[in-house]
Every structure is written in structure tokens, then in C-alpha cells.
Amino acid sequence: MGLPRKTSAPTPYSDDPDAVSLHTTPDDYSYDDAPEITGLPPSYADSEGHSSTAAAPLIRHIPPPSTRTDHNKFAAFSGGKPKVCETQKLMDARYDSDPVYLEEGIRSFAKEAPIPLVYIMGTHKETIKQGDKKETNHITDFRIVLNMQRYLRKGFDDRDISQMRLVTAENAEKTHRGTFMKKRAPGFKQEIEMAKPKPELKEWCHLYCASPSILRIFRLRRVVTGFDEIHLKNRIEGLIRSTNYRGHISITFPIEDRNVDIYTTTRINQWRLKTWICWIFYLTFMWIFAWPYLFFATKRYSVVKAEWPFSTTDAAGNKRYTTVSEEQWFAKWHVGIRRLALDRFQGEASEEQLEGVMARPADPPMPGTISTGHIGVDNAVGLLNQGFQVASALSRGDSLGRGPQGGWGYDV
Numbered sequence: 001m002g003l004p005r006k007t008s009a010p011t012p013y014s015d016d017p018d019a020v021s022l023h024t025t026p027d028d029y030s031y032d033d034a035p036e037i038t039g040l041p042p043s044y045a046d047s048e049g050h051s052s053t054a055a056a057p058l059i060r061h062i063p064p065p066s067t068r069t070d071h072n073k074f075a076a077f078s079g080g081k082p083k084v085c086e087t088q089k090l091m092d093a094r095y096d097s098d099p100v101y102l103e104e105g106i107r108s109f110a111k112e113a114p115i116p117l118v119y120i121m122g123t124h125k126e127t128i129k130q131g132d133k134k135e136t137n138h139i140t141d142f143r144i145v146l147n148m149q150r151y152l153r154k155g156f157d158d159r160d161i162s163q164m165r166l167v168t169a170e171n172a173e174k175t176h177r178g179t180f181m182k183k184r185a186p187g188f189k190q191e192i193e194m195a196k197p198k199p200e201l202k203e204w205c206h207l208y209c210a211s212p213s214i215l216r217i218f219r220l221r222r223v224v225t226g227f228d229e230i231h232l233k234n235r236i237e238g239l240i241r242s243t244n245y246r247g248h249i250s251i252t253f254p255i256e257d258r259n260v261d262i263y264t265t266t267r268i269n270q271w272r273l274k275t276w277i278c279w280i281f282y283l284t285f286m287w288i289f290a291w292p293y294l295f296f297a298t299k300r301y302s303v304v305k306a307e308w309p310f311s312t313t314d315a316a317g318n319k320r321y322t323t324v325s326e327e328q329w330f331a332k333w334h335v336g337i338r339r340l341a342l343d344r345f346q347g348e349a350s351e352e353q354l355e356g357v358m359a360r361p362a363d364p365p366m367p368g369t370i371s372t373g374h375i376g377v378d379n380a381v382g383l384l385n386q387g388f389q390v391a392s393a394l395s396r397g398d399s400l401g402r403g404p405q406g407g408w409g410y411d412v
Contacts, residue, residue: 061104061105061109063109064088064089064109065090068256069084069256071347081252081254082254083254084255084256085256085257086255086257086258086259087259087261088257089273090260090261090262090263091262091265092262093265095218096209096264096265097209098209099202099205099206099208099209099210102208102218102262103202105262106166106218107166107201109220109306110164110306113149113153113222113308114223114256114308115255115256115257116147116148116227116254116255117145117146117147117148117253117254117255118144118148118236118251119143119145119251119253119254120144120251120341121143121250121251122240122248122249122250123138123139123141123250124138124141124246124248124411125137125138125412126139126412127411127412141245141247141344141408141409142340143345143347144337144340144345144346144347145348145349146333146348146349147350151324152224152308152309153322163308163312164306165309166201166304166306167304167307168204168304168305169198169304169305171184171196172189176300176301177301178211178299178300179299180295180297180300185198201304204301204303207301211299213298213299214264214266215268215297215299216264216298216299216301217261217262217263217264217298217301218262218304219260219261219262219301219302220260220304220305221259221304222255222257222259222260223308225308225310225312226309226310226311226312226319227253227311227326228326229253231326231327232326232330235326235334236251239330239337239338240337240341242338243342244407245409246411247410268294272294309322311325333351335357336349336354336358339360339363339364340354342363342365342367343364366407366408367409
């Protein structure tokens with residue numbers, strides 16, 4: 001037998017500094033030249049036996065700050081209706097030029113449901129005579145704000161988005177399409193539809209990012225569909241009247257966080273979003289010159305909306321509710337609403353508060369009356385109070401009006 005052949009030890013592997021690996025990508029490489037490429041597979045690991053720990057981080061879109069109003073401390077009205085913060089505003093330089101990032105952001109923001117409210121108010125007027133002058137004050141008897149956001153998610157699950165639909169504007173719909181005024185798509189008039197399909201979200205994002213205008217706003221609208229406001233309004237108004245309330249009742253359904261506005265990152269847009277700068281323009285009357293410029297120079301896109309249905313109707317005309325119907329909601333909470341009105345409650349009432357009020361053994365007494373538990377005493381006090389009301393009305397020279405008829409919350 002001969003001696004075994006002598007073999008040399010394998011040389012250790014080392015990367016050629018001038019070679020480019022097919023499995024790795026330099027950290028400083030940019031894909032700016034090809035922003036439309038999407039759906040690429042994840043990076044391949046060099047070793048199958050070693051799990052890659054350098055996976056690309058997930059893109060996280062920071063949601064715009066909520067504009068919710070503290071209804072327990074603050075109440076503002078315009079035209080007799082409550083004012084709520086409807087629009088969230090944000091800036092991100094990447095949204096200005098990256099259509100893929102913009103589309104992902106819109107889809108992310110659409111997953112946040114709007115905040116529909118039931119705003120119940122009762123008011124009356126009190127006229128005070130001071131010498132030869134009369135002064136009329138508006139008194140708020142109760143102000144009850146109820147949040148119905150959780151009824152837009154199936155099973156009351158805060159993570160459920162199965163009912164939400166993200167849709168774009170129809171060609172015949174009049175809206176902002178990268179313009180300062182609302183208009184239909186080119187070639188479309190009113191309800192006359194042509195064969196051309198409408199642009200989808202991806203196309204609108206590309207159009208927005210390709211626009212040469214430096215002042216642009218892309219709006220996502222969150223809308224609540226399938227909600228019968230008239231039915232619920234009539235039921236609540238009848239409920240309040242059943243307490244013998246004689247004042248003025250206002251029942252509205254404002255929606256908070258219904259819009260998300262994405263502004264291009266420019267100095268002018270930064271200024272227009274700062275409250276103190278806006279006040280300088282108001283007080284110095286510079287808005288007379290600034291407002292026309294901003295109106296005509298800003299290109300607006302309001303072509304995407306996230307529909308959050310309270311109910312849907314199928315082809316057969318059958319109504320399906322996401323959680324409960326308007327009547328079921330009223331049946332569950334009507335006792336609590338009535339008692340809060342009698343308590344002259346003012347603020348936002350959570351469902352826990354409603355449940356606590358409903359757990360009481362009885363309704364609170366009608367405002368302006370005394371409940372001692374003794375029927376005879378209560379009747380005597382009621383008659384005495386009614387006599388004072390009549391005397392007060394006659395001394396002012398007013399008609400007896402509704403006061404002596406009983407009830408509470410009437411104009412005086």
C-alpha cells in the first residue's frame with residue numbers, strides 16, 4: 001500500500017471587496033428611481049441554517065392626532081348646531097412624492113372608524129326686566145352627548161374592520177379632483193356614465209404625487225352609512241317630552257374625526273396649520289390677501305372615502321345591521337337618557353354611566369318639584385309653586401303661557 005495522498009487544508013472563505021453579492025443589498029441603496037415597484041419578495045438569507053435578524057422593518061404610519069373635543073368641559077355652537085372637530089391634519093414629506101407610501105397610509109387611516117355622536121340638548125329662554133329694558137338669556141337645561149363608534153364594528157370588536165369599504169369617487173360625482181373647485185371627471189356630465197372606468201386609489205395616489213403644484217391636500221373621508229337619523233331623533237324627542245319638558249329640544253348627529261387631510265410639506269402649509277399665525281392674519285386683516293391666494297393655489301383631492309356601515313341592504317331589500325338596529329339601541333338606553341335629562345346632566349355620558357343611572361330604583365323628580373315621599377305634602381308644594389309661577393307671569397305683564405300648565409323648562 002502506498003502512503004495516503006497529502007491534501008492541503010481548504011483556504012478560509014473571504015468576500016471579494018470588489019464583488020457584489022446576489023443575496024445581499026447595500027444598506028445605502030435607494031429605490032427612488034422605481035417607486036412603483038411593489039410586492040417584492042423578502043430578502044433571501046445567506047445561510048439557510050441561520051435565521052435572518054436583519055429583516056426590513058415594517059412601515060408604520062403614525063395615525064394623525066385625534067381631534068376629539070372634551071364635551072364635559074367645552075361646548076361650541078354654530079348656527080344652533082354643536083361644533084365638533086371633524087378634520088385631522090398631518091404632514092409627512094414622504095407622502096408628497098411616494099405614491100406607494102401614500103396608498104399604504106390611506107389604507108391604514110381608513111381602518112380607524114369615525115366617531116358618530118348623538119347630541120341631545122334642551123334649552124329655554126328667561127327674560128329679565130331691568131328698568132325699562134328686557135334682557136333675554138338662553139338657559140341650557142341638559143346637554144347629553146353619546147358616543148356610537150363601537151356600533152360600527154362587528155361584534156363590538158375594536159380590531160374588526162370587516163365591514164369597512166374603501167371606495168373612490170365615481171366619474172360623474174362632483175368633487176375635488178386635483179382642483180380648487182369641485183368638478184366631474186373629464187367627459188362626464190351628471191348621471192351619464194361612459195365606458196371609461198373610474199380611477200382607483202393607486203392611480204389617484206400617483207396623480208397626487210406627480211402633481212407639480214407645491215400646495216396640495218389629499219383628503220380621506222370617513223362616512224357612516226345606513227343610519228336612520230330621523231327615526232332615532234323622533235324616538236328621543238318623544239322620550240324627552242314624556243318627562244313633561246316644555247323647552248326647545250335639539251337632537252343632532254355630528255361626526256368627529258370624519259376627515260383626514262394630508263398636506264404637502266411646505267413652509268406655507270406649515271404656517272396655515274399654526275393657530276397663532278392664523279390669528280395674526282385675522283387681526284391684521286392680511287387674510288383678505290392670503291385667503292384668495294390659498295384658495296386658488298391649493299390643489300385638493302377629495303376622491304377617497306372609507307364607508308363604515310351602521311347597516312347594509314342586500315339585493316332583496318333586506319336590512320342587515322353591523323351590531324344592533326336604531327330601535328334596539330333606543331330600547332337599551334332610553335331609561336338612562338330620560339333620567340339624565342331629568343338630572344339636568346351636561347357632558348358626554350359613557351355607557352357605564354348610563355348603566356349606573358339605569359340601576360337606580362326610580363326616576364329622579366321633575367326639576368322644579370320637591371319629592372318628600374309624602375303624597376299630600378308633595379301636592380301642596382306643587383300647588384304653591386304653581387301659584388308663584390302665575391303671580392310671576394302676571395307681574396311681568398306676560399300671558400300665563402305654558403308655565404302654569406305644569407312641566408319644566410318652559411320659556412319665562
